[in-house]
Amino acid sequence: MITRSDLPLRVINSSPDAIAKAKARARRSFRQIRTENVFKRTLTIMGLIIIILVLGIMVTLAWQSRLSIAALGPKYLWGKVWDPVQDVYGAWPFLLGTLLTSFLALIISVPFSVSIAIFLGEYHPKGWLPNFLKNAVELIAAVPSVIYGFWGLAVLVPIVRSFESSIGVEPVGVGIFSSSLILAVMIIPYAASLGRSMISLVPSHLKEAAYGLGATRWEVIRSVVLPYTKSGLFAGVLLSLGRALGETMAVTMVIGNTSLIPKNIFSPGNTMASVIANEFTEADKPVYLSALIELGLVLFLVTVVINLIGKKIIDRFTNE
């Protein structure tokens, strides 16, 4: 196997000891070449695994919801009644619940996350106080959602209940409003950290040009920084929305879990994620289970689309 040409020329004319050593080394290299090929193939397989995983998720969801898709058709999406006992499955209450909680949460959280982004990206990029704020925002993202839910149930719900009775709606406490409040806190970090990095990318010559014209700090932010970063901020908001739509535990614990269409933002309801969490292990009929999985499929598709749009915007923004 080992030919002359595998050995360095200078070794060939030297001692047998050196030749033996060189041969051993060459043999070793041959082994390594084989390992190298195996390794390269393994890497490709790992890349493939990720693709197969995602395709598998899609196929599994689609296949397992086939019963419900076949039995209920598209009107599943706007059916207003969800009554497994009567075999009536309409997803509208959950779609509405999801949209209400997510957008309400978004509306509440955006002013805060944008403020954090401006504070950290523009006013005070360095120092102990911004550092502290940055870590605190990261902490908000780190706290497990089940803890948000528990805290919401124990602390927030009673507060909301007394608030509700003071404004004269039925004082349930749990419901869309409480979920939105909790969600709003939970999604602040996503838009904030993305917005911060986008704002810090604003070229300083643009800002200096505005300052040079005598603009005040706020005018620079409003007419230079925000317009420049608006697509980035929008992407951050989209990613937050994706989070909010898919968030399960905290919402499940404080939303009240009823399959009725919510009458207003204070009434209890259910989101797509929370109804799956609650009823999945109780589904005792194939169609029931399949209808729940179809909810999962819808949720999956919506969040994937939102996330991909957000990512595309970020990519375009950072590559410019």
Add this chain to the structure above:
Amino acid sequence: MDGKNVKLRLGKSYGFQWLIYVLAFACLVPLLAILFYIVRAGITKINWHFLVNIPKPVGESGGGIANALVGSTLIIFVAAVIAIPIGIMAGVYLSENRKSRLAYWCRLCTDILQGVPSIVVGIVAYFWLVRPWDIGPIHHKGGFSALSGSAALAIMMLPIIIRSTEETLKLLPDSLKEAALALGMPFHRVIFKVVVPVGISGILSGVMLSVARITGETAPLLFTAFGNPYLSVNIGKPMQSLPLMIFNYATSPYTDWLNLAWGASLILLVWVLLLNIFTKVITRKWKVQL
């Protein structure tokens, strides 16, 4: 320009600056409220007894969370064992093949995976790893296992590990790899002995963050690890985990169980916070100066 106008504009500028300050720091209020409340409610429940005992049935006071602690540790450990090698290698694959078609799709799938709601991962893991072992027409009859929970969590870890590995390795200079290749090193050794060790702080921080993230995950475990009131170390059987226990006990009406849930929440919170702090320390300490 008259001075009054300038004064007005400056006043507006300062006004908005203060508004931004107030709104930015307002987010600390709920955070501190949560931390404060969890610590206050949880600290009195935690003692040695609490850590080494399993929960008592309804009506008996006392009991602890040993089963959840053991279960969480085990489930996370197995998830990490599954996800870390796949994640790092896929990340290496992406950083080594920046332009190939397969890499493009792989990157896209990683992005998709990152956005998949955790409950959906739970559903899928249920159909892959619980249902096939389920006896009877529709669940209820078993099949739930800690292993399926670990697999679900591993899926959640993957995109974080892949992304951080890829981003870290992308930032390493080409000269590093060239130096190793010019010494006649085979590709796998270049990766394992040079590229990964130099990028270790970034890769590790991704791994740690992914562990921190799944530590608090509940939704994927609902239909996989399922929960178990007893201490179990058999990964083929249902197993309790901290977040699952908190969810189940927090929504129960019994004071004893609520107390357990508060104690467990504090432990979970401290665990996650320590992981986050630890990540920061490691990232700083193990950073290789280029």
Add this chain to the structure above:
Amino acid sequence: MESTIIKSRNFNASFGSNHVVKNVNIDIPRNHIIAVMGPSGCGKTTYLRCVNRMHELIPGASCNGEMKLNDEDVYQMHPIFVRLKIGMVFQRPNPFPNLSIYDNVIAGYKLNGIKMPKAERDRIVEQSLTKVALWKEVKDSLNKKGSFLSGGQQQRLCIARTVAMEPEVILFDEPTSALDPISTSTVEELFHELKANYTLIIVTHNMQQAARVSDKTAFFFLGELVEYDETKTMFTNPKDQRTQNYITGRFS
């Protein structure tokens, strides 16, 4: 005895559709110092990277033609064997930042998993560092990280790392362009020491350096090998008008 160690015939290299090395024919004699010079973008570095097959690592890069090492086609061998026999030193010093000075010298063995007794390793490290005149400067700080050294020392460390692998040819890609004048002269002195055991091919855009250190010089212009001759002849009596223009500074 003067024997040819590297021989190229009709060698071409390109990046995608960009043809950067055109039809190069060259014979490089053993134990000589060959300088490759030319204005930037003339393909000299690309040609050098083709010799030990580093060129193909760049996505989209391709090459064809004959490149022989000791009468054996480099492009028929596995790159690992090629690179074990043809070492390379880069433009910027690139010691492994995670390794100590000692480990950097022995990196080719250590990172390749080649086991050997400690005495042997110590011998290789000392020998290699002595060859690059670095031993005296670093022998008390072998366990420090390589990145603590100065630029010139780092570059010599990189040369030591390459020398430790006992290659037959060492390629230098503008080895002194990132160094200060004093370090440059130290490295240049080194070339003469190394000549006894190795064949050196040095890419440089510095004519004076080519004139100072090399036995033979090749002049590349727009991807072509314009002239290849004894250094003395080349600088005193160039045959091609373009070479003449280059060495008299009419263009750079």
